[in-house]
Amino acid sequence: MRLLHSFAVLIALFGSATPAQAQPMPQCGQVITTNFTLMGDWGCGNEPALIVGANGLKINLNGHTLSGTPAIRMIDVDGTTVRNGTIPSNIEAVEATNTRFVDMTMGQPSSASGGDWTGSTVTFVRSKITMWRLFCGTRCQFQDSTSSLNQIYSDHLVLRGGGWHAINFVGALKADVVNTTLHALTIGGLERLTIRGSELKGAEVIATGRIELLNNTFSTGNWLGVHRPVSGIIRGNRFEKMQQAGLAVRAPSTLNGPLLVERNTFADNRRDGLRIDVPIPLDITVRRNTSENNGQYGMWAPEGAVIDGGRNVSNNDALGCFTIVCGSGG
Known part of the structure; x- marks a missing residue:
């Protein structure tokens, strides 16, 4: 009798043991x-x-x-x-x-x-x-x-995150690509573009504001083309196996800088490792980069167009470096 009474109390407290009704279709x-x-x-x-x-x-x-x-x-x-x-x-x-x-x-x-x-x-x-x-x-x-x-x-x-993104055109006022894999033809950040800790296949970057490329791997494709940045930093990246230059920076006279290119590796690109093609001297500093096994110049810039910050290294590039002083080894 005590067991039946206890069961009755549970039913009173919590309701019967029949399953809940499913929600109707909308x-x-x-x-x-x-x-x-x-x-x-x-x-x-x-x-x-x-x-x-x-x-x-x-x-x-x-x-x-x-x-x-x-x-x-x-x-x-x-x-x-x-x-x-x-x-x-x-x-x-x-x-x-x-x-x-x-x-x-x-x-x-x-x-x-x-x-x-x-x-x-x-x-x-x-x-x-x-x-x-x-x-x-x-x-x-x-x-x-x-x-x-x-x-x-x-x-x-x-x-x-770790996903794979295939996007022909990325357009934003502010764009952040972080710890992911992206295959994009064009990436645009009008005010700010940050790419960090990621893997990208060859792309064109249209950055009309600040750009930050930090600790990425850029590979295959034509090149990593960086166009029209106003200021920023390109640091700790690897540019490899491109059909043209590994990294091509094309900044117009509107760049007010500074733009710093440092501690990057340019390797196994068909032509130049780094190519900075600007019309007049701008506030661009190139320092502590390494180029290796590139088909033409390891690093190239017009005479007087950039600030040579020193400690750049060229290993086994077909034509060494042009206007940027490059040591060997290390």
């Missing part, structure tokens, strides 16, 4: 104001699928696919998290702050665009993004994710 254009779990694939064609109507919502796709036009609409909301599923269509996120996509697959090769992210901030975590073009809002961060994009734009773009 209606197209449904406004959700509480956390939501999708119980099956759901598509709405040319209609919106889900509309976020409150702050801090968690949407669990539960391994399913959600699609619509847009798949999710977020306007003037904060702290939305979408996880664990696939969204092959676009997103509408206007003034949607602190949005997170976690463990997601988003887009497909035929996708024209990632949608409208006006004024929004978004982070992709452990996700795969495949789109033609993504206008990614005020701040866009890829963390431990992978992407395949033709073009991506953001006011502040961050690529961070």
Whole structure:
């Protein structure tokens, strides 16, 4: 009798042991104001699928696919998290702050665009993004994710983590590429561009503000072309196996500097290791770099165009160094 009485007390406190009812499938254009779990694939064609109507919502796709036009609409909301599923269509996120996509697959090769992210901030975590073009809002961060994009734009773009990113054109006011692998034809940072601890295949860098290239490996491709920087530092990188120069710096007279090129290695490039091609003397210092096994000059600059900071080394370059004094060995 005591056992039956105890069981009755437990039922009274916690309810019966029957399983919780599954959430019903949504209606197209449904406004959700509480956390939501999708119980099956759901598509709405040319209609919106889900509309976020409150702050801090968690949407669990539960391994399913959600699609619509847009798949999710977020306007003037904060702290939305979408996880664990696939969204092959676009997103509408206007003034949607602190949005997170976690463990997601988003887009497909035929996708024209990632949608409208006006004024929004978004982070992709452990996700795969495949789109033609993504206008990614005020701040866009890829963390431990992978992407395949033709073009991506953001006011502040961050690529961070061990993922592989294939992007033809990266455009941002401020761009940070940190501890990742990137294959890009052009990387643009109008105000600031930082690439640190990463591996990049041959690219053109259009930096019209400050540039910081720190402890990276740049390889294959035509060259690492750095164009129009205003100031910055290129330190501790390895430039190797390019078809032209390993590093080609082309700074116009608008550079007000200083620009420091130091402690880099230029190796096994088909032509020059380092080529600094500027029209007039600018505030560019070259020091403590090493070139080796390059097909033409190890380091080249026009007469009087740069400040030779000393302790540069050339080993087994076809033509040694030009205007930059290079020792050997070490």
